[in-house]
Amino acid sequence: MEILKRPRRNRLNSNIRDMIAETNLSMSDFILPVFLCEGQNKKIPISSMPGCYRRSLDELLVYLREVASKGIPAIALFPQVSESLKTAYAEESFNPDGLIPRAIYEIKSILPDLLIVTDVALDPYSTSGHDGVVNEAGEILNDVTVEILEKMALMQARAGSDIIAPSDMMDGRIGAIRNTLEKANLYNTQIMAYSAKYASAYYGPFRDALDSAPKSGDKKTYQMDYRNRLEAIREVKMDIEEGADIIMVKPALSYLDIVREVKNVSHLPVAAYNVSGEYAMICAAAEKGWLDKDKVVVETLMSMKRAGANIVLTYFADQVDHLL
Numbered sequence: 635m636e637i638l639k640r641p642r643r644n645r646l647n648s649n650i651r652d653m654i655a656e657t658n659l660s661m662s663d664f665i666l667p668v669f670l671c672e673g674q675n676k677k678i679p680i681s682s683m684p685g686c687y688r689r690s691l692d693e694l695l696v697y698l699r700e701v702a703s704k705g706i707p708a709i710a711l712f713p714q715v716s717e718s719l720k721t722a723y724a725e726e727s728f729n730p731d732g733l734i735p736r737a738i739y740e741i742k743s744i745l746p747d748l749l750i751v752t753d754v755a756l757d758p759y760s761t762s763g764h765d766g767v768v769n770e771a772g773e774i775l776n777d778v779t780v781e782i783l784e785k786m787a788l789m790q791a792r793a794g795s796d797i798i799a800p801s802d803m804m805d806g807r808i809g810a811i812r813n814t815l816e817k818a819n820l821y822n823t824q825i826m827a828y829s830a831k832y833a834s835a836y837y838g839p840f841r842d843a844l845d846s847a848p849k850s851g852d853k854k855t856y857q858m859d860y861r862n863r864l865e866a867i868r869e870v871k872m873d874i875e876e877g878a879d880i881i882m883v884k885p886a887l888s889y890l891d892i893v894r895e896v897k898n899v900s901h902l903p904v905a906a907y908n909v910s911g912e913y914a915m916i917c918a919a920a921e922k923g924w925l926d927k928d929k930v931v932v933e934t935l936m937s938m939k940r941a942g943a944n945i946v947l948t949y950f951a952d953q954v955d956h957l958l
């Protein structure tokens with residue numbers, strides 16, 4: 635038989651492979667999530683996320699100089715809040731003297747160009763560990779929660795956060811936050827909406843890191859059901875109409891189909907969140923010597939770009955500069 639078509643010609647050597655590569659991964663694609671705690675001189679390892687730490691602000695500042703020098707353009711700040719500050723209505727979440735606003739001032743004073751993403755959700759601040767206010771019957775109260783989220787977003791934007799990232803999945807919060815920011819003349823503050831955030835067991839290590847697991851129940855009445863695809867499109871469309879600047883799909887790896895579909899229907903930048911459990915799986919297999927970590931990490935992050943993500947949130951961001 636005569637073979638007329640030989641796709642292998644385009645794979646003959648690395649020069650041609652690089653020239654025709656359809657996807658590219660670079661440091662400018664990343665947002666690095668970091669964990670912050672109270673106190674001084676603290677750098678506490680997170681056992682289910684090897685290589686990740688909970689840092690006090692002084693330690694975080696030292697680390698962030700290194701992060702910025704690697705070309706990482708943005709960080710996402712996640713606080714561990716002491717039990718004594720947690721309340722049913724999560725008032726600490728909009729305290730202008732709280733851990734997050736103090737961190738924003740300090741980070742901006744030494745690294746003014748590093749973009750700061752701040753999380754909007756009640757879970758680190760609420761006694762229940764839920765992203766919203768819980769009533770006696772165990773229901774999550776949507777509209778009461780949205781009012782608190784507005785205060786939280788406003789406080790963060792005033793403190794200098796570049797990108798507000800509501801991860802709570804309450805209905806209507808993007809529009810409410812956008813309105814609040816506009817009224818306060820904070821029209822340059824971006825909103826990155828966790829639009830298609832699924833109720834996922836892959837968040838386990840993150841909840842260990844912050845002690846933020848729900849005390850009772852689960853998050854299935856607000857985070858999405860992983861059996862659903864069209865629902866993700868509806869959520870994304872609503873967040874776009876309500877004024878989001880960037881939309882997100884989370885988790886990433888088991889949801890690459892959603893990333894692609896969201897990319898195809900939206901004309902906004904899309905972010906994918908390579909979550910804590912996805913990080914932990916690769917680290918665990920690598921520790922056992924069962925996988926080549928460097929190669930698997932690059933392949934995994936590249937798959938998120940190929941699926942359509944413009945931005946990847948990943949705990950690997952500060953480990954891959956020498957690989958790209």
Ligand code: PBG
Binds near residue numbers: 755765840853909910
């Ligand atoms: C809280 C929040 C979570 C994550 C980011 N923001 C946990 C949750 O929803 O329970 C998870 C991130 C990760 O697993 O890496 N709203």
